[in-house]
Amino acid sequence: MxxxxxxxxxxxEVDMQEIDNSLNQARREIETRFDFKGSKSEIKFDGEVITLISDDDFKLKNVIDILESKVIKRGVDVRTLKYGKVEAAAGDTVKQQVNIQQGxxxxxxxxxxxxxxxxxxxxxxxxxxxxxxxxxxxxxxxxxxxxxxxxxxxxxxxxxxxxxxx
The missing domain is CATH 3.30.70.860 (Alpha-Beta Plaits)
Structure with missing residues (x-):
């Protein structure tokens, strides 16, 4: 034998449903937080890449903090988020691409x-x-x-x- x-x-592997839930929670927090009133901050997601947009580097850092706190709460390891470089975007804003590590x-x-x-x-x-x-x-x-x-x-x-x- x-x-x-x-x-x-x-x-x-990353549970994409948990990523999606995290993003929705982060968006809601940005919409309701006083320090984001009148801000152009937003989080976009095309199913593969997360795009963070905000007024300036400082606000963008706050958006990242919110995103990471929601991701951690949903049980996703933040090391799966791979940040690109911060770039100037339309309308006096900055944006940053975030890839999700799969594989x-x-x-x-x-x-x-x-x-x-x-x-x-x-x-x-x-x-x-x-x-x-x-x-x-x-x-x-x-x-x-x-x-x-x-x-x-x-x-x-x-x-x-x-x-x-x-």
Whole structure:
């Protein structure tokens, strides 16, 4: 009888419904807050990219603070928000694009695989699209890999999914 193979995936996934809920809450707060009365501040979302617009850098920073507080309240890690540079926009305003990190970029995936190999834990790690699959015979080895990666600080939150035994 062959030994069982166990595996799991390392991913970076964001619940887009929670992002949407966060944005709606942030918009409501901006509409009702006294310090935003008469301000041109707004948050737009096209399903992929968030666009923040405000009167100036100071107000834009306040919009970001509101957005991040709502995102955190909804249980989404703020490291999934990737801010572009602040640009001048129409009507004496400034805008900033915010991308939402979905998936693990190839450079980071390579670093994760390298880190796992360097640990000498008896598992195989392979990059599969925007995720990393880790497979091994021993479940304790898989747990050790998860522990190893949790101790490392990455720029994005990692989740460990699709835990399988075959």
């Amino acid at each position: 062959a030994a069982k193979e166990n595996s799991f995936d390392i991913v970076c 693990i970029e190839s450079e980071l995936a390579k670093d994760i695989v390298k880190e796992i190999k360097k640990s000498k834990i008896k598992v195989q790690a392979s990059i599969q699209g925007d995720k990393v699959r880790v497979a091994g015979k021993n479940r304790d080895d898989l747990q050790a890999v998860i522990q190893l990666l949790k101790e490392k600080e990455y720029d994005i939150p990692l989740q460990f999914t699709n835990y399988r035994s075959s």
